[in-house]
Every structure is written in structure tokens, then in C-alpha cells.
Amino acid sequence: MDNEYIIEVKDLKKSYDKVEAVKGVNFSVSKGELFGLIGPDGAGKTSIFRILTTLLYPSSGEATIFGYNVVADYKKIRNNIGYMPQRFSLYQDLSVIENLEFFAQVFGTTVEQNYDLIKDIYSQIEPFKNRLAGKLSGGMKQKLALSCALIHSPDVLILDEPTTGVDAVSRKEFWEMLIRLKQKGITILVSTPYMDEANLCDRVGLIQDGKIMTINTPHHITAQFGRKLWEVKSDNIYRLITDLKQIDFVDTVYPFGEFLHITSKTNEIDDNKLKALLQPNHTSIKLNQINANIEDCFMELMNK
């Protein structure tokens, strides 16, 4: 049972009226795996998650969790998954502890029974346990939502963009918590629009416009980039974009933070030649060859 798939999605499609949000998606998640679905807003991530959590019927195709069909056996699935929707969906007018107790009760368990599982996360918000959930900060809301999703000790955790709108420190903490949960044997399916979080997953699927472009480990995906990549920087970064695009051997130009990532049509760039071309308009030009990251791969795949 080493390679047992917990979640299997086969040729899944979902249409809303005339818009096709999910256009035939296939992927599977093994037991104990941390699987990330990476893609921009509107790529279809939430639709897939809502189908998996039995909240939405697929238009066609099939999805199973623990071998149970999400349409036919939804009752069996609901007992055993923890879902954290993209929007904070707990009762804002109930306190932290009231929310937690309510969700424990409706799953037929108690907070004490599964306290060990949520201790790491819950202990951080426990000092505020009598505060109304609506009055918590963004990061604390995430922790409460995760605690509530975990309170019945599910085997699968489905998290829809859990770190969207959360500060950088809380994001980092949140991912550390996910990795600890994974170590406890929980299978985790997570979606995110942040490419940097992809490296923390065991495997990722890059999704764009309702289709999965590739599925692999983060390492393999970046290894598949298959071209040389450079980062460029100068004093006038905006001017640099337009100027680089006019150079004939430059292929793609994408801004990444303070750098621009560029590829070459010949897969080679002559350092001096490029600098000479840019010299009239730019000062302190820096050019380094670098390894591709997930986002570079995403951009590359998107343009294929």
C-alpha cells in the first residue's frame, strides 16, 4: 500500500452557464503527501476544491477521496476531511472557543479529545479564546480556521489559498505548521497563487485557465526548464523592460522583484554586447546567469 492514492481526480470538468472553469483536470495525491495546486486567480483551483469537498457537482469526470466518489458517497467523505475555504468562514459572532467547540461537537467529538493535534496551532490563539472570531487579526483567523478544520482529526486536509492576504511572517509560520501536520501522516491538498510556496510542497500541479500544465516535484519542474536564464538589473527598471524587448536576441522578459528575468533566442547572451546595447540609457547594469524557479517555469509553460 505504499503508493496508495488518497485523492484521485480523473478528467474533471466544471462549467458555470457558458464559462468552462475546469477543463479536464487529472491528478492524484498519495497518502501523507503535501500536494500544491499553484496558479493565478481564476485558474479553477477553488472549483476543483469545492468539488472535492462535496460542495459542488462536477459537470463531468470523476473525483474520489479514499476511493469514495465525491458525488455518490459524499457523506462518508465529509466525516473524514478538513476543509478551509478561501474566505474566513467561521462564525464571527462566536468566540474562538465557541467556534472550536461547535465544530468539534457537530463532528461528534470534543476539543479535549483531539487537543494534541491542534495544540501547536491553537496554543498561539488560546490567550484570546474568549475573543469574538470577527475581532481576530488575519493571521489569528487563519490559525483558528485551521484548528477548526483539524478538530475532528481528519485524514485529509484541503486548504484553499490559506495564505492569501496574510503577512509574510504568518505565511511562513503557517507553512511550518502544514509541514508538521504532514509529518503526522495527514494528506494535505493546498492551493496558492504564491509561486514561492511551491517549493515547500512534495509535488505541485501548475494550473492555468482550467487546465493543469504540469505535475511534478518542485525540483523536477525547475529542472525541466531546459534553457538558460539570466537576471538583469539597472537603475531604471521600467525603461529596462522596454529596452530589452527591443533587442533582437532577447526572447522573454519578466519582472521578478528588483530583477528582470530574461531568456535568449540563441540560449546564449554575450555579457558585453548586452551591456553595450543598454549603455546609453542605463547605469550600474548587473547581469547574472541563474537557475529557473517555479514562477519562471510557470511563465514558460503559459506561453507554450
Add this chain to the structure above:
Amino acid sequence: MKKILYILQKEFIQVFRNKTMLPMIFGVPIIQLVVLVHAATLEMKSIDLYIVDKDLSSLSTKLVNKFEGSPFYTISGRSFSIDQANKEIENNKADVILHIPNGFEHNLIRNNSSEIQLLIDGINGTAANLINAYSISVISDFNKNIIVDLTQMPKMAEMEPISIQTSFWYNPELNYKTYMLPGILVILVTIISLFMTAMNIVREKEMGTIEQINVTPIRKYEFIIGKLVPFMIIALFELAFGLTIGKIFFHIPIVGSVGLLFGFTLVYLLVVLSLGLFISTLASTQQQVMFISFFFMLVFILMSGIFTPTESMPLWAQRVNIINPFYYYMRVIRMILLKGSEFWDISREFFSLLIYGTIMLSLATWRYRKVA
């Protein structure tokens, strides 16, 4: 089963934590009952009467005195010009003109008949009708005495006019409050249960909490019971509270069995709460709930017979009333409170509502399943 209790517990915490909820539950009935019952009265206390007496005979003076003597009329002015009188009505200084033409007494004695004219300000139809009815009763009373006076000649002395004794059952003094208060209780109980159920469920949709509930093993029926029961309890409490206010402050009669009234209310609430649930499946925001409920409420209240008797409505309106829950409850609450009706007297309404409620609940549940 235990889960329902947890949901109920959660609902009650939320209801009582809501800052607008407690004033709603306690304040609204007091204000509605005290203010509306006093304000929405159909009794005309001071009708401004303008006199145009062109006859100035002893009989015409007697008729005017008759009006003056009535507690309902105040004489706002007199003149001999009907144009002057019309101006008074136009300026809202008079509600009705009593026009006694020249030769009134003469004609009455000679021809045994005479004519007078009443000109009533018809801007408010209800008020005009009431003024008309009051005035006619004063005049016919006067008329009766005239006949007695005129027939007091010896040979006709044995001819007695027929006198009619009217008595109103169940509300002998036609006390408006006795009639109005149960009607307002109906509206109160309905608003609380209909609005709050629909609003509460849609709020879960708006806040997204329904997503989180839907992924739990809570069954639909558990969720629905958990949502309907709190508002059923609050509505029953509202009824008890309203009845107490009515009894203490307005001395409304409670002739029938209170138990029967609450039993019937329970069936009525089944309909109203299901209607609330149904509305919540149609709407996705609380604003939409407000508009949809308001539409239903207004039509149903106006057709329910709270102000006007349903029997006088056109046939199509009476047919429409078959689906108007207010209509049944309005009838029954008055029947039980004022008349002391027993179960068999209201069984038709009881079973109609029971069937109606069952259909409505199934429909709402079915739609809820489909949507959520």
C-alpha cells in the same frame, strides 16, 4: 439528535449576542401594540360639522340640536351659503356639511317627506364611510321621533313605529381595540418568525459559514430543524408576551382556550417558518430577503382581513386568500380570543394550514437541497 441540540445552542448564543435582537424581541411588541392599537383606531371622535340651515324652523333646529348633542360631532361653523360651506371643506376646516333646504319643515308636514343634503369630504374613503354611517344613524333616529310626533293624533295613536334593537355579539361595544389587538399580534408573530428565519439563513450564506457547515456531517434536516426551532420558540414567546400586554393594558377578552391558540399558532408557524426558509433559498443577500419578504407581507396583510372584512372582497381575492397564511390566523385568533371557539370550530383552518405547512416545508427543503 444531539447535533440538533448543539446547533440550537449555537443559534441561541448568536441570537442573544446580536445587539439588535433583544430590543426587537421586547421593544417591537410593546411599541406595535401600544402605539398601533391606540393610533390605528377606526372610531371618529370629533367630526367637524358645518351647518347650512336655510329653513330655520323648529324642526330643523331640532335636527341640528340632535347633531350638537352627539358626542361625535363638533359644530365648526354655520352660514346660509353653500359656497361658503364648500370652502370650509376645501380648507380642511369641516368634514361634513349638513344642508337643510328652505321649506324642510313645511314639506315634511305637508307631504310626509322632505329632503336634506349631506356633503362629506371623501378624501379618506374610510373616514367618509364612517361619517356617512354616523350621520345617517343620527338622522334616522331623528326621523323616528318625527313619526312619533306627527302620529300623535288620537285616531292613529295605536300605530307604533317598529323599533330595532341592535346588539353586537362577542364585542358588544364594538370596541376597536378588542378587534385590532389580535390582528396586530398576528403581524407581530409573523414578522418575527418570517424575517428572522430568512435573514438568519441568508446571513450564513453571506458570511460563507454555510460552506463550513456543509462540509460537516450535519444532515440537511438537522440544519433546518436547528434553524427553525429557535425562531418558533421566540415567536411563541412573542405571542405570550403580546397577549399579556393586551390583557393587562387593554383588557382584551380571552374567552377561548389559550392552549388551543398556542397549538394553532404552532401549525401557523410551520407555514411561516417554511416560507422564511423558502425565501432564503431564493435570496443570496439579506437585502434581497427584505424585499421579497416585504412584498409578501404587504400583500398578505392587506388581504388578511385585519382592516377590512375578507367577505367583502371580490371572489378572486377570496380565492387568493387560500394561500394567505395571515388570513387563516387572523380569523382563528379572533375566533378563539373573542368568541371562545373550540377545536371543531377552527378545524377547517387548522387542517388547511397543516396541509399548507407540510407542502411549504417540503418545497423549501427540496429547494434548499437543490441550491446548497
